[in-house]
Amino acid sequence: MRDNEQMTTLSIGPHTVQPPVVLAPMAGITNAPFRTLCREFSGGKGLFVSEMITTRALVERNEKTMQLIHFDETETPRSIQLYGVDPVTVGKAVRMIVDENLADHIDLNFGCPVPKVTRKGGGSALPYKRPLLRAILHEAVTGAGGLPVTMKMRKGIDDDHITFLDAGRIAVEEGVTAIALHGRTAAQHYGGTADWDAIARLKEHVPEIPVLGNGDIWSAEDALRMVKETGCDGVVVGRGCLGRPWLFGDLVAAFEGTDSFARPTLRTVSEVMLRHATLLGEWIGDETRGVIDFRKHVAWYLKGFAVGSEMRKSLAVTSSLAELGAQLSELDLDQSWPVGADGPRGRTSGNNRVVLPDGWLKDPYDCSGISMEAELDTSGG
Numbered sequence: 001m002r003d004n005e006q007m008t009t010l011s012i013g014p015h016t017v018q019p020p021v022v023l024a025p026m027a028g029i030t031n032a033p034f035r036t037l038c039r040e041f042s043g044g045k046g047l048f049v050s051e052m053i054t055t056r057a058l059v060e061r062n063e064k065t066m067q068l069i070h071f072d073e074t075e076t077p078r079s080i081q082l083y084g085v086d087p088v089t090v091g092k093a094v095r096m097i098v099d100e101n102l103a104d105h106i107d108l109n110f111g112c113p114v115p116k117v118t119r120k121g122g123g124s125a126l127p128y129k130r131p132l133l134r135a136i137l138h139e140a141v142t143g144a145g146g147l148p149v150t151m152k153m154r155k156g157i158d159d160d161h162i163t164f165l166d167a168g169r170i171a172v173e174e175g176v177t178a179i180a181l182h183g184r185t186a187a188q189h190y191g192g193t194a195d196w197d198a199i200a201r202l203k204e205h206v207p208e209i210p211v212l213g214n215g216d217i218w219s220a221e222d223a224l225r226m227v228k229e230t231g232c233d234g235v236v237v238g239r240g241c242l243g244r245p246w247l248f249g250d251l252v253a254a255f256e257g258t259d260s261f262a263r264p265t266l267r268t269v270s271e272v273m274l275r276h277a278t279l280l281g282e283w284i285g286d287e288t289r290g291v292i293d294f295r296k297h298v299a300w301y302l303k304g305f306a307v308g309s310e311m312r313k314s315l316a317v318t319s320s321l322a323e324l325g326a327q328l329s330e331l332d333l334d335q336s337w338p339v340g341a342d343g344p345r346g347r348t349s350g351n352n353r354v355v356l357p358d359g360w361l362k363d364p365y366d367c368s369g370i371s372m373e374a375e376l377d378t379s380g381g
Contacts, residue, residue, distance in 0.1 A: 010047075010178075010212075010233050011210065012047065012077075012150060012178055012210075013105065013148025013177050014146075015077045015148065017047045018045065018255075019045060019046065019234075019252055019255030020212070020227075020233060020235065020255070021046040021237065021248065021255065022047045022180070022212060022234060022235065023038055023046065023047070023048040023238075023241065023248070024152075024214060024236045024237060024238035025049045025051050025052050025081040025107065025109065026051060026238055026239075027051050029242070030048070030049065031068065031280075031283065032071065032075075032283050033276060033283050034245065034276070035048040035050070035072070035075065036279055037245035037275070037276055037279070038241060038245045038247075038248045039074070039075070039248070040245075041246040041247075041248050042251070043249070043252060044074075045248075045252050046248055046251070046252070047077070047079055047105075048075065049080070049081050049107055050068065050069065050071075050079060050080045050081055051068060052082075052109050052112065053069060054082075054083050054084065055082050055083065055089045055092070055093035056086075056093075058093045058096065058097075059093050069102055076104070077105050078102075078103045078104045078105070079104070079105040079107060080102065080103040080106055080107070081106075081109050081152070082140075083108075083109040083112065083117070083122060084122070084136065085120060085122045085126060085136075087132070087135040087139040090136050090139050090140055091139035091140065091143045092143075094106060094139070094140050094143035094144050094147075094149075097144075097147070098143065098144060098145050105147060105150070106140065106144055106147055106148070107150045107180075108136070108137070108149065108150070108151040108152070109123060109151075110123060110124060110151055110153040111123060111124050111152045111153050111154045111180075113186040113188075113352075115355040118186060118354055118356055119357065120357065121356070121357050123186070124153065124154040124157065124354075125157060125186065125356055125360065127153055127164070127166070127167040128156070128157055128163050128361065129364060129365070129367050130167075130365060131365055131367050133167060134173075134174060137149070137151070137174035137176055138174050141174055141176065148178075149176055149177055150177050150178040151167075151171055151176055151179055152179075152182070152236070153167055153179065153181060153182070154181070154182045154186055155182075155183060155185045155198050156185050156186070157185060157187065157356070157361070159187070161361060162185070164181055164202055165201065165202065165205050168181075168202050168206040168211075171206070172209055176209065177209060177210075178209050178210040178211070179206065179209065179210075179211050179212070180212040181198065181199050181202050181212070181214060182194070182214040182236075183195040183196055183199055183215040186354045189352050190239065190346065194214075194216040195215075196213065196216075196226060196230050199211065199213040199226070199232050200230040200232075203230060203231045203232055203233075210233035211232050212232055212233060212236050213226045213227070213232040213235055213236065214235070214237075214238065216344075217235055217236075217237050217240050218342055218345075219240070219247075219250070219342045220247070220253065220255075220261060223237070223251055223254060223255070224254050224255070235251075237251070239345055242300040242346050243299070243300025243302070243303060243345065244300070244301075244345075246262040246264065246272070247262075249261075249262055263337035264337055265333065265335060265336055265337065266305050266332065266334070269301055269302075270328040270329075270331065270333060272301070273294075273297070273328065274321065274324060274325055276294060276297060277290055277294040277321060278290070278321060281321065288320060291318055291320055291323075294324075295318070298312065298316045299316070300345055303338075303341050303345055304338030304339070304340055304341030305338055306332065306338075311330070311331070314327055315327050
């Protein structure tokens with residue numbers, strides 16, 4: 001074993017996660033097909049969370065939402081992330097999950113920074129309203145029975161409205177099992193550098209429960225370094241695995257003390273791309289729709305490879321598996337893994353104005369403006 005090996009075991013209620021690696025919920029990305037790929041590369045090790053599910057849509061049995069909560073029979077534990085701003089609706093959604101045995105673990109989203117969520121007081125805006133956060137956590141934990149409830153959050157709304165330490169203490173008091181902290185504010189979105197010191201501070205502040213770190217984990221070595229530098233109990237990986245589901249194999253190898261990291265050729269990458277598109281078609285029930293849904297992944301998979309702009313554009317408008325396969329076969333498939341392809345990927349915009357409800361920042365304890373209208377009627381974010 002290497003000197004820097006981290007054999008941390010993460011406990012999420014009755015579930016043991018070893019190595020302590022979690023796939024971050026990403027809207028439109030971490031559906032059942034993508035989770036399947038990541039899980040296959042990890043050898044079934046780790047925790048893989050669904051994309052964000054809106055509590056109102058779940059309670060109302062929205063057709064799209066009911067598909068999103070589908071888990072493959074090999075997924076265990078089944079982890080579902082919920083978004084909601086109304087304690088009553090959150091409670092109903094959690095009890096529905098328990099009563100109908102829809103999942104084994106519930107994560108709550110208090111980290112989403114996109115305007116359609118924050119303008120309603122949800123996601124990363126919500127922890128500023130301390131009583132509302134407490135009420136939602138209380139309803140969720142009470143309704144969950146024996147199911148573990150965790151939460152994912154950001155540092156705060158912006159540098160003048162930092163909330164993560166207060167939110168962490170409230171979470172402990174309300175019985176939350178673990179907390180994941182993205183080391184950025186909502187205003188930063190995905191720009192700049194994640195503040196790992198904040199993760200270390202949260203770990204010191206809530207020693208009673210596991211703290212997971214999130215932000216700027218682009219490689220297995222980054223994950224080991226985060227654990228070493230912050231003392232966190234595990235890592236949550238989001239954008240780093242876009243177009244690289246094999247990163248979870250690298251993470252397992254790193255935490256288990258080996259250097260068997262994937263450096264796939266373009267031929268291998270193209271095979272994974274076809275499998276990903278195939279899985280999407282099977283999941284959706286329509287090959288064309290599956291390939292169309294896959295289009296968003298093309299640029300991530302091909303990052304760093306010598307593929308001309310016209311071919312990239314052509315690959316991004318394919319509509320059948322045969323067409324996708326034929327175009328991929330025209331590439332120089334013997335290309336080795338590109339230098340620098342392990343670096344940042346995905347959205348990097350930062351320094352955004354956070355869109356909030358009118359008067360949201362006037363009083364962190366005044367929650368009178370929240371209503372059922374703040375609940376989105378469809379999933380995503």
